[in-house]
Amino acid sequence: MSYITGVGLTPFGKIDGSTTLSLMREAAEAAIADAGLKRGDIDGLLCGYSTTMPHIMLATVFAEHFGIRPSYCHAVQVGGATGMAMAMLAHQLVESGAAKNILVVGGENRLTGQSRDASVQALAQVGHPIYEVPLGPTIPAYYGLVASRYMHDHGVTEEDLAEFAVLMRSHAIAHPGAQFREPISVTEVMASKPIASPLKLLDCCPVSDGGAALVISREPTTEHRIKVRGCGQAHTHQHVTAMPADGPSGAEQSIARAWAASGAAVCDVKYAAVYDSFTITLLMLLEDLGLAARGEAAARARDGYFSRNGAMPLNTHGGLLSYGHCGVGGAMAHLVETHLQMTGRAGDRQVHDASVALLHGDGGVLSSHVSMILERVR
Numbered sequence: 276m277s278y279i280t281g282v283g284l285t286p287f288g289k290i291d292g293s294t295t296l297s298l299m300r301e302a303a304e305a306a307i308a309d310a311g312l313k314r315g316d317i318d319g320l321l322c323g324y325s326t327t328m329p330h331i332m333l334a335t336v337f338a339e340h341f342g343i344r345p346s347y348c349h350a351v352q353v354g355g356a357t358g359m360a361m362a363m364l365a366h367q368l369v370e371s372g373a374a375k376n377i378l379v380v381g382g383e384n385r386l387t388g389q390s391r392d393a394s395v396q397a398l399a400q401v402g403h404p405i406y407e408v409p410l411g412p413t414i415p416a417y418y419g420l421v422a423s424r425y426m427h428d429h430g431v432t433e434e435d436l437a438e439f440a441v442l443m444r445s446h447a448i449a450h451p452g453a454q455f456r457e458p459i460s461v462t463e464v465m466a467s468k469p470i471a472s473p474l475k476l477l478d479c480c481p482v483s484d485g486g487a488a489l490v491i492s493r494e495p496t497t498e499h500r501i502k503v504r505g506c507g508q509a510h511t512h513q514h515v516t517a518m519p520a521d522g523p524s525g526a527e528q529s530i531a532r533a534w535a536a537s538g539a540a541v542c543d544v545k546y547a548a549v550y551d552s553f554t555i556t557l558l559m560l561l562e563d564l565g566l567a568a569r570g571e572a573a574a575r576a577r578d579g580y581f582s583r584n585g586a587m588p589l590n591t592h593g594g595l596l597s598y599g600h601c602g603v604g605g606a607m608a609h610l611v612e613t614h615l616q617m618t619g620r621a622g623d624r625q626v627h628d629a630s631v632a633l634l635h636g637d638g639g640v641l642s643s644h645v646s647m648i649l650e651r652v653r
Contacts, residue, residue, distance in 0.1 A: 277369040279362075279501045279649065280376070280492040281310025282611040286452035287485035287599030289386050295328040296340050298382030298486030302604065303341060306488035311497045312376060317490070319347040319374030321361040323381035323603025326397045327388035337380065347374045354401065354638025355550055357381065358487070358607035359645035363506040365491040375493050381603030382486025394482055401639050403514040415479055415553070417515045417640045419471035422555035426473065433473050435573030436554040437464035440477045440596055442576050443551060446583060447593025449624045454483050454599035478554040483599030487607035489614070499618045504631075504648040505537025515640045525644040526563035526635065533646035539631065541565045544648075546616055546629035547587055548609035550637040551594040560635055561589075564646070588626040591616060606636045617651045 283305025285298055299322065307314060320343065322334045330336050334350040347368060353360045358381055365377040385394060395413050402408040402417065425431060441461055447453035459477060467476040490496075491503070509528035512518050523531075534540060547566055551557035561572040566587060567580075575581060581589035592598045592612040595605050615621045616629035634647040 277366045277491050277493060277503045278495050279489055279503065279614055280496040280499070281306045281308070281312065281490040282614045283309060283488040284452065284608055284611040285382070285486045287483040287601055287608070288454035290384065290484040291387060293384045293387065293484050295325040295383050295388070296337060298384060298484065298601070298604070299337055299380045299488070300341055302382055302486035302488035303378055303380045306378065306490050310376070310490040310492065312490065314341070314343050316376050317343050317378045318345050319365065319368060319377030320345040321365055321377060321379045322350050323357045323361065324350060324352045325383045326394070326602060327384055345374070347377070353643045355552060355606055356636040356638030356643040356645045357603045358610065359634060359636030359647060360508070362489065362491065362503070362610060363508065363645055363647060366503040366506060369491055369493045377491045378488060379491060380486070380488040381607050383602040383604065384484045385601050386482050386484045388484070401513070403516060406516055407514060413471065415471035415474055418553045418555055419474050420515060421640065422473055422553070425555065425559055429570040431558065431570060431573065433465065434461055436473070436478055436558060437461040438573045438576040439551065439554040439557045440464045442581060443590060443594040443596040446591050446624070447597035450592045450598060453593045453597055454481055455593070455597045474553060474555065480552050480595040480600040480605070483601040483605070485599055485601035485604050485608070487604040487611055489607065489610060500652045501614055501617050502650050502652050504539060504650045505533050505535070506645065506647045507532025507536060509644045510642065513639060513642050518640065524563045525641060526560050526637070526646070529644040529646040530564050530635070533648050537648040539648050543631045544587070544633045546613060546626060546632040547589045548613045548632060548634040549589065550606055550609070550635055551590060551596050552600065552637070554596070556637060556641070557594070559641070560637060564633065564635055583624060583626055588629070591621065591624045591626060610634060613649065617649065
């Protein structure tokens with residue numbers, strides 16, 4: 276058994292003067308304080324990678340910088356799934372007795388710390404070094420291919436994708452730390468600059484500076500009792516040209532394993548936090564996870580099913596699409612928001628019931644998947 280005992284999150288967007296270490300430090304300080312702990316109570320550390328500080332020993336670099344000497348420490352690197360993977364690993368380490376209080380942290384000055392071209396080039400390396408990267412595709416191009424196929428197979432339209440950009444923006448408006456807080460419409464999404472057909476600018480997450488952190492502990496450390504009930508992973512491929520055409524997707528496999536580990540079912544879930552690097556990512560994952568039938572996620576979004584006051588509130592901070600995306604910390608912001616919702620501390624964003632939550636992270640081009648089930652206990 277393990278508990279998420281504290282969370283911390285910086286604003287996302289352009290943070291002048293920030294660095295990977297400063298953003299990680301700010302989020303970590305907030306998470307430790309939120310857990311009612313001191314730095315000396317942290318005996319485990321997991322940190323994500325940083326494209327602006329690609330050190331081969333980033334975890335121990337941060338430990339030194341932060342002034343802690345953990346008995347367990349390493350960095351994790353599974354693309355966008357890294358945050359959830361670290362949370363799952365921390366859960367398992369705490370259960371095993373390897374550590375008592377594990378700090379999980381990610382942060383990066385991706386917007387101000389590198390040029391646009393450098394960011395595009397760094398992220399494009401998820402492609403195959405021989406068969407894909409030399410042809411010049413970007414991450415949006417890879418997802419554009421996936422989107423075109425999914426739209427063809429399931430009757431999804433570009434307007435359907437736009438619904439999720441609008442939904443995430445409507446949620447971000449209520450969060451003071453979000454990178455983008457201006458309302459948008461489906462018409463505006465459709466009119467935004469083409470990036471990689473069928474994806475347009477507002478179908479894509481922004482590049483951000485930011486950091487996020489959490490503490491996972493063996494026992495509750497405050498009045499809040501948010502238990503990690505079960506997790507699951509799946510890794511079906513790395514390169515889009517090797518993406519399986521048949522059989523269950525990685526998300527379908529990881530959520531099945533999370534259901535088995537937790538003893539829960541989709542009917543138990545009251546709140547969802549799902550990776551949304553692109554509108555197509557979010558739409559496909561919602562359907563893979565069983566939160567909407569195949570080809571029906573957009574209709575549910577239009578009907579308010581995923582809104583803050585709907586039957587299944589989703590990414591109430593605005594997700595990657597509007598809160599922002601700073602790399603590893605981007606998906607971790609979903610987990611921070613979930614914790615705030617589950618502990619009744621989300622302010623104007625607070626939903627009616629977040630007693631059981633489903634979280635999902637995606638790395639690469641729908642390559643690596645981590646699903647988690649959290650539960651509020653008395």
